[in-house]
Each structure stands twice: as structure tokens, then as C-alpha cells.
Amino acid sequence: MAIHPTALVDPAAKVDASVEIGAYTVVGPHVQIGAGTRIGPHVVIEGHTTIGRDNHIFQFASIGAAPQDKKYAGEPTQLIIGDGNTIREFVTINLGTVQDGGITRLGSNNWIMAYVHIAHDCQLGDNIILANNATLAGHVHLGDWVFLGGFTSVHQFCHIGAHAMTAFTAAVSQDVPPFVTAAGNRAAPAGINSEGLKRRGFSSEQIAAIKRGYRIVYRSGLPLDEAKAALQQEEQKSPDAAAYLKQLREFIDASPRGIIR
Template sequence: MSDSAPLIHPTAVIDPAARLADDVRVGAFSLIGAGVEIGAGSVVGPHCSIHGPTRIGRDNRFVGHAAIGGEPQDKKYAGERTELVIGDGNVIREFVTINRGTGGGGGITTIGNDNWLLAYTHVAHDCHVGNHCVFSNNTTLAGHVSVGDWVIISGFAGAHQFCRIGDHAFLGMGALVTGDIPPFTMVGIDGHGRPRGINAEGLKRRGFDAERISAIKRAYRTLYVAGVPLAEAKQQLAEQAQHSDDVRQLLDFIEHGDRPLQR
């Protein structure tokens, strides 16, 4: 919409119980339901639907045809009050779907700040997405998936329910994840989501120096290449973590998971 266009298109439908900041723009044929809050500077493009309870922060952009805050696609959902919370500065592209949580799964789905969710991305109920992530076209997260910060997921990749994906991980195109992906890990494009080294290029772009990257590479070899049992690998990682906060982060991730690692 141009700067001269009205803030709310005359064909848009805004429920009286929705709360929009004064400068929020809403495009043609979009629906904003009851219980929706949208912060300043946000733009809702044409043909979007946003259902509540949903809280959306500042400076978000919904490009068009996005379906946000819909009921969870879970047969156990019985109409209980659940919500979706989206932070600031996110870009939500065409036909993205993000569902609210379920009563049995914590009751909330969350999206952090400064994320890019590209066309046809699906974020299911009770997922938690961090900050600065990029989900390429057709990324699919099943219910209860947790994604850290600075994660990149390539096109047509997906994660099974309850999986965790750690900070700075990279999933290749078409990767199917059925276990936890530790921080810094790169997942292959063979369709099985197997780890294939660390996301060294991404770490360099984010200011990790050679010493930090070397420590992470050593930890990765301990976990995935050395061929030792997981218990022994964790002992070695604990020793390495004494000299590296990044290795400590990786070890903490492993120790607090309920699902097996993707190996």
C-alpha cells in the first residue's frame, strides 16, 4: 500500500474487539478477529486472516494470504482458550500459516523477533521460534517444535513433533528432522536430516572467530565422528566445555532434551 492509501482498506473486516495501534495498515479483504492485538508500524497485506487470542508486536509485515492465529490442527483441542504471541520486526510472506497452542501443550505458540517466514511456511500449535531465523519456502514445523536463534531452514524441510533445533543450526533443502539438532549443526540434504558438520559459514558471518569455530568443530567430531557412546561423548564434551562457552551451550542442549539426538 502506498503512503497515500487509507490505513484500513474499506473491504477489510476488523472486529470491534480487536486492538490495533493507530498506524497499523490493513489491506483489502483481510479479516482481523476478536482478541487480536497488533503493535505500531505493522502492515497486514491483502487477503490475510488473523484470529485471536493473538498478540503481535511492532513493525511486523504480513505480505498477503497469511492465516495467522487459527485453531490448532490437533484432534485433542476442545475449544479451550489458547494464544499466539508474535514479537517485533518479523516478515511473514504469502500463505504462511501459524496456529495457536493447545491446552495440553502449554497453551501458547510463540514467534520471536526479526524472523523471516517465507511462502507456505507452516508453524503448528505449541511451537516456539526464537529470533533472527529464516524459514525458506514450504518449511513445516509439526506441533511442539522448539527452534533457537539464528536458525536457517531451507526449502521443503521439516521437523517432527517435539523436536528441538538449537541456535545457529542450518537445515538443508528437503531435510526431514525426527530428532534433536544441537546448536551450530548443519543437517544434510539427503532427506534423512543427518548431521553433516557445523554451520561454519553462518558462524563466520555472525562474528565467531577462528578459535570459537575450532572448539565447536572439535565438539562436533566428539559427538558425531569419534564413534564413542553418547555417555562417553558427553564426558569429553564436559572437559571441552571448561574452555568454551559454545561447547557448554551445546552440552546443555544435549542434557536437557527428551528426544534422542539426530545421529
Template structure:
């Protein structure tokens, strides 16, 4: 274990022998850090927090702090971070609240760029990118391989679908469907189409991408159909494609409502 002499590590913190802790970092009681993780200078990690293997905690990052929730009264909640994540300088990630399953969860191989914020009770999947100053309010869920641009703000309780791409400066107040590209603020948010480049880069077949495009036309560009009818028609006409079923199910399970406006609206 390589802990700089100026770092402050509470005796009740549990660090693997291979963890590296830089100058002036602070690691508080209740923190557990697994093998190969590096904590850079001036980072602060509060507990209860569990951090997996081979993570990078950047300089001045604040990880595992108490939730910014006026109803929080010091109850025992936690932050769980998986493996191979990069949490860059000045990022902040907060623990959960008792009314949000008491935990914030971040999966594996994610990149949280500088100044990003992940609020209490969020759930982030795997291979997610949050660009600089992207902000997630409480209880936000982000699917695998989603990309959230710089200065994006996501309202509490929203869901960000798998492999969606959100352009910078966007304001998100409703659920973002999987597999789409969108940008804009509030009532001006528009979806431009299926995230074909992202799908190709992640090994999706041409057949799956074509099926998603066909389903997209039915769901998003059928002005004479109610949403429930459009979803039913897409399910009947575009068969044998799990991604299409995922898209339809995402709509059906939404509690806040799903962004459906396109650039043609």
C-alpha cells in the same frame, strides 16, 4: 490508521493507529496489533493473537487460527508474535493447545517465507529463517538464528538448535544440534560439520569456532565412545567455550534423541 474500506476489522480487535490493513483482510476479535505493522490484502488474523511492532503479515496468510489437534475443544489459547517479523504470503501459524502451555510463541526479526506452517505450541526464537513450504509440527522449538530450508518437515516435539542449518527437502525426526549443517530424510539424515560460515557471519570468534570443531570431532567422530563418554570427554578437553557447553547441554537435555550421524558414517 489506514484500513482499506473492503477490510473487515472486528470492533473488539485492538490496532495501533499506525497499523496498515490492506484490501479484503480480516482481523477478528481478540487480536491486538502494535505500531508499524502492515497486514496485506486477504490476510486473516484470528484471536486471541498478539502481534508486536513493525511486522509484515503477507497476503493470504492465516495467522492465529485454531490448532489442528483433534483433542482441541475450543479452549482459550493464544498466539504471541514479537517485533520485526516477516510472515509472507500463504503462511499459516496456529494458536496453542491446553496441553502445550496454551500458546504458540514467535520471537523477533524472523523470516517465514511463503507457504510456511508453524503448528500449535511451537516456540521460535529470534532471527530464524523458514524457507518456502518449511513445516513445523506441534510443540517444535527453534533456537535463535537457525535456518530451515525449503520443503523441510519437522516432527512434533523436536528441537532445532541455535545457528543450525537444515538443507532443503530434509525430514527431521530427532533433535538437531546447535551450530551444525545437516540434510537428508529420516534414517538418511547426515550432519556434514560445524556451520562455520553462519558462525562467522554472526560474529563468532575463530577461537570459538575452532573449539566447536574440536568438540564436534570428539562427540560425532569417536566411534569407540558411548555418547555420554564422548560428551564428558568433550567437556574435559574443550574448556572455556560457552558454545561447546551449549552443544553438550543440548544433548543432555534431549528427550527425543539427537541426530548424530555424519556424512562419514
């Protein structure tokens, strides 16, 4: 175990023998860290925090601190981090609260840039990029492959669907459906994330079908209930993209705050 002699690792922490821990880092008693994870200097990891394999946490990050929620009373809530994540300088990720499921969760293969804040009870999927200074309030959900531009701020309880994207300084106060690009303060729809979809192997036919779905929701002038019915009809016309159009429709159906529109 490559632990710098100035690091303070509680004897009760469960740290794999292959983990690297830098100078002056502090690891609390309820922390578990999986194989191959590298932790830089001056990092604090506390609370009931579980970190998977092959993560890289850079200097000055704060992982598993108490929620910034006045209702928090020291309950043994959790932070669970998956595998293969990069967490850059000055990132803060807080524990969950009992008012929600008690767990803040970060999936795998995410790229979390400097000064990002992930608040209590956030649920993040896989392959997400959060650019510098992106800020998530409590209870935010991000689907897989979401990209948030620098200085994006997301209101509490908002959901952002898979493959969605926000522009620099977007202020998100309602839900952003899958595949949609949001921009501005307050964030408004600005097309689909077509470049991201191309990079992930979506076919031109699938992207064209998703664009048609976007136009139904945002350009047709239909009330939302009628737009959802039209999306369902479009699913039948576009079998190659039916699953993605259904994903869009079901997200809109389940949206707790209402979608940007």
C-alpha cells in the same frame, strides 16, 4: 489508521493507530496488533493473537487459526508474535493447545518465507529463517538463528538448537544440536554451520573449538555419555568458546527425543 475500506476489523480488536491493513483482510475480536505493523490484503488474523511492532505480514497469510489437532475443543489458547518479523504469502501459524503450554510463540526479527506452516505449541526464538515450504509439526522448538532450508519437515516435539541449519528437503525426526548442519531423509549430521557462524561474528578460534566439539560427538566413536564428558574437558581447554561447547553439551543432555547421530 490506514485500514482499507473493504477490510473487516472487529471493533473489539486492539489495533495501534499506525497499523496498515490491506483490502479484504479480516481481524478478529481477540487480536492485538502493535505499532508500525503492516498487513497485506486477504490476510486472516483470528484467535487470541498478539502481534508486536513493525511486522510485515504479506497477502493470504492465515494467523491464529485453530490448531490442526482433534483434541482442540475451542479453548482460548494463544499465538504470540514478537517484533520485526516478515511473514510471507500463504504462511499458516496456529494457536497453542492446552495439552502443552497453550501458546504458540514466534520471537522477533524472523524471516518466514512463503507456504511455511508453524503448528500449534511451536516455540521459535529470534533471527530465524524458514525457507519456502518448511513445515513444523506441533510442539517443535527452534533456537535463535536457526535456518531451515526449503521443504524441510520437522517431526512433532523435535528441538533444533541455536545456529543450526538444515539442507533442502531435510526430514528431521530427532533433535538437531546447536551449530550443527543436518541433511537428508532422515536428517543426519553434516558438519557445522560454519558460514553462518562467520557471518554472525564468531571468531576463527571459536569456530575451530565448535568443530572439535562436533568431532567429539560425531566422529570420535565415543558413546554419548563419554562424548559429553569429553566435551566438558574441551570447555576447559577452550575458554573463548567454553560457553558454546557448554551450550552444545547441555542441549544433548536435555534432548527429549535424542539427537541426530
